[in-house]
Amino acid sequence: MEKINKIGHRGAKAHLAENTLESIEKAISLGVNMIEIDVHRCATGELFVIHDFTLDRTTNGSGEVAKKSSAEMQSFLIEERFKIPTLHEVLDLIENKCQINIELKGRNTAEAVSEIIQYKVEKEQWEYSNFLVSSFQKNELFEVKKINSSIPLAVLSKASVPEAIELGKKLDAVAIHPSVGIITRDNTKLCQDHGFKINVWTVNEVNDIVRMIDFGVDGIISDYPDRLQNPVKLSQN
Template sequence: MKTRLNHKHEKTKGGNKMDVQAIAHRGYSAKYPENTLAAYEASIDLGFSHIEVDVHLSRDEVPVIMHDKTVDRTTNGTGLINAYTLKELRRLKTSGNERIPTLEEVLDLAKGRVKVAIELKQIENMYPRLERKVAALIEEKGMANDVYVNSFNHESMKTLREVAPDLEIGLIKSDASPALFPYMEQIQASSIAMELRFYTEAFADQCKERGYQLIVWPIDTKEACERMAKRPGVLCTVNELELFKENYHA
């Protein structure tokens, strides 16, 4: 499957071209409460081409945005996300008095403005219908060309491929290697995300040869920006958005 992830995004907001070809990790998470609408809006305002979201299901099976499987770290609540209905999650507050957004809200915010990197937080099989719910929402919103979906749970991506043959999907593995290529071919994945500390030029070359989009995280120092600017075909995942804009010159 040909990747669309790194295509230039020409949509505008207030006349400003989305000119920073990189992924804002959980939005502008270094400055705003992570995975909130405020963080995503800030990253769009800075011109980033992609925003990254982490998706779980509420007890009533609504796709909601949060990194952890519990609400403890980022809200004033406690317990597992799937112990709460959406209505109950709405009552919780993050720092900055923000609330937990739904995937639908983030897709509405992003539509026609930026691409959305959707990470499914499928922990073992905690959410049996997560893949179906997310695929159905993307189809309902008509945003199949504006998103890609990936996960550390590679079986989850196989399931997603079965229910959504045309969605762009990818794998996440900190120490990704060519050993993943046969599985990627099997499920028609088009991207692979890995940690910077395991990144090598040789692996970048191998991904390029096979037509896979390589994604590397975190690119949050001047040195990392300068290093990755030498490989503009690699998509960077970023927390320190303003630092990246100042120091990444491909």
Template sequence: MLTQIIAHRGSKGTRPENTLPAFIAAIEDGADGIETDVHLSRDGQLIIMHDELVDRTTNGTGRIVDHTLAELKQLDAGVKYASAYAGTRIPTLDEVVQLLIQYNFTGIFNLEIKTNKIHYEGIEDLVADYFNHHQVPFTLIYSSFYGKSIERLHILQPEVESDSLFKTKVQTAKRLHAQHIVLGYHPDIRWVRVHWLLLPKVQLRPWTVNTERDMRFCYRHRFAGLITDYPGLARRIRKQVQGG
């Protein structure tokens, strides 16, 4: 089996992260999967962005949860990356899903529930309800740094794979794996390089694997996948190491 290439926030290294252009670039680069993040707006809409604040990636300020969808749609999510992307808007979960359907994307869609800093009330139920009412061509995977979100989603949709995210604290991931709530781990690549031999036999998809050295490390050890800002580069390196 080839190590799967998961595009981190789309092709984050070559397009404005978590925007439709980034997801299109990831598909065109041949990524096996797409990783993205979901929050709730003030009016309960599922918003695709990494940070809790809009400040870093848009021309706005403040928390997503303090803005309505209409207010968020007024912000520019591309101009800070490059002037060529001025006018790019913050997408909703539905807009991303419809894009993937349009492109007939059949790989992995890894949705991170961003509840480790703000515990958005009911976000797990809204996400599960969305996918219960939308037929999709791709394989859905949930992940989160917040164990309670994973536990809730496992209750709501036990048929959907869930994976545990962590930087250095593996205890929650081990507990969820022992309880058969998560199938795999999504740890920081820096942690993996030190600890991977000590892990139980789990499916590993480290993040954020951006250097050729780290990519080759993941490919040599045949990890299940890697999460990268540069899916095009990762695909070229994989061909050299694993073929296919």
């Protein structure tokens, strides 16, 4: 399993509340190589780590993230006990422990994320290879490429791997991130033949994890990082 990139989805989503510092810390303790998180930009410009465009599903707040100030975002709680972290707080937590996949969820996130990554590289001796920026929003990805072409990019897809490859070529992306529902042995090879790494999401069932390994994918994004450690043994139990 060492050659497979073990990626914790929103931290360790199956174990602790998604996109929280506690969930990310849990994923690191379970041996991930990379953490996948989502970012939105609030009304005052700060980047917060939260999946949805609204607060309603995951917090005790309500309304759109983009319309809340930083102070308001910091006042809301997840499951009545966890805070919504900023991207800065997440980076401070994971420093030198694993890589990070930042998914640009909200609009106008590309510039702020690019600035933070550049700061980390220039001022805090991070490597660009510590980062991977992904999105379903191709405009945000093209904006990152325009701002700083050194930042590694990944194309998310839940519809068509060949279309993702074509977009990846235009972006000079390094990876394709297809959903487990569209991945096959053939399109895994197609991605790799075109020079892309292939990281599949969200793979939770042990049999699916084993199947992805058999397909030869480069990375697996899972809510259960613990299942990525020795899935073949788990499947035999």
